[in-house]
Amino acid sequence: KEVELKYRLMTAADAVSMARCMYRSYGYSYGNDFVYYPEKVKELIKSRLLHSCVVFNPEGELVGHLAMMLDSPDAKVGETGMAVVDPRYRGHGIFKKTKLFLVDYAKKNNMAGIYSEAVAVHPYTQKGNISLGAHETGFLIGFTPSTMFFKKIEKQQRTKRQTTVLFYLKLADDEKKVCPPFHHKAMIKKIYEMSELNRKIEKAEHNVLKDIDEKSQVDVKVQTEPGRAFMRVSQFGKDVVELIGFRLRELCLQKIDCIYIDLPLSHPMTQQICAPLEMMGFFFAGIIPEMFDGDVLRLQYLNNVDIDFEKVTVVSDFGKELFDYVVKAHERELSV
Structure with a gap:
């Protein structure tokens, strides 16, 4: 059934809840291990290099997250990643809604676009990007380590590194x-x-x-x-x-x-x-x-x-x- 979820910008106070959500979905298999260290996440937020959309259920539990990473505080493009949806809440369109939240946020901050790496072990993230108007700009062969595992999506652990798809969503453009x-x-x-x-x-x-x-x-x-x-x-x-x-x-x-x-x-x-x-x-x-x-x-x-x-x-x-x-x-x- 449909659940009322709340979407907002992440603050440093959410770092512990985000780490717990990552663990529920990936265990300790996620490639960028800093997501499991709240102090590192807090530092990135305070330095304006990490801007995330977080999702909460009616009980106030963090059940979804999508980050936008910047190379510098005034960067013209951001990289979305660290997408996670609590296995209990898959099928509610959370990924698309968090991406739309960050697209709106990037537009308000006069950014040129958003790029991301979508995993190629399943079609869901790619379909989500395409439905938002993003387009493929490349393929990173072997980008994802074999240790990364999606609970309740993949049936067994992989033995080889996996490919990701580069996507870019244009927000503004000059010749x-x-x-x-x-x-x-x-x-x-x-x-x-x-x-x-x-x-x-x-x-x-x-x-x-x-x-x-x-x-x-x-x-x-x-x-x-x-x-x-x-x-x-x-x-x-x-x-x-x-x-x-x-x-x-x-x-x-x-x-x-x-x-x-x-x-x-x-x-x-x-x-x-x-x-x-x-x-x-x-x-x-x-x-x-x-x-x-x-x-x-x-x-x-x-x-x-x-x-x-x-x-x-x-x-x-x-x-x-x-x-x-x-x-x-x-x-x-x-x-x-």
Whole structure:
């Protein structure tokens, strides 16, 4: 039967109740383990990097949660995640309502959009995103560790890492110039068209190297528990490919399973270094609009990870086309 539920913005006082709700749904299997530590959650809320919608039943018990994470307090896009619904309250449309709550909140704060990673072990989260107007922009192969388990959705524990689908929901848009690698241009253009993003695709000049510094800057963020690492080129230099290769070797020696690198599509160097990075073993993942003051091209690297592509669930026709593109890019990487 229909239950009257209350939706509101999360406060630091809700951190313990949220951790309990996460445990009821996932046990201790959730990839980002900070969700089980209320003090860490409180700190993120106070620093304005975590904005969540929480759901309460008539008894005042927290039974649902969806977070929007920001890279900085003034970021133009947020990442929604940490979606949880108490198993007793599934089937009440809670995910969609929490997402709508955060969409409205993001609009009021003049944000450009919201992106998220939807699991591909079941269709429900993907369907929820699509019903809100979000579109697929990529696939992160092996993003979710095998230890993550959905109570009352999955019948048995998985043995291999699982894939997630990148979704982007546009809230506002301005025309931007982008320089995608030539061999990925057609697919990137199609992703922009599907998401109704106004982008002008340009070709990089051949002498782009003469206008950049000697030294590059590559930022690295490691998530040890789920076995993931994220690299970001924040400054291009003439040594960028060499530096990325060095960082990649370090992460592989740390036995990080999945390694991602974000390249700014506004910079012409991205067009030129994509192929050398693919020779290292990186392959196409997708794009994330407005990620760091502009769109990024995300490449991915699997560190001896075995993936069962037959168990990936993809809902939409375009999603299936994009997934096939990513799988073929992975196959090309294996043949190098």
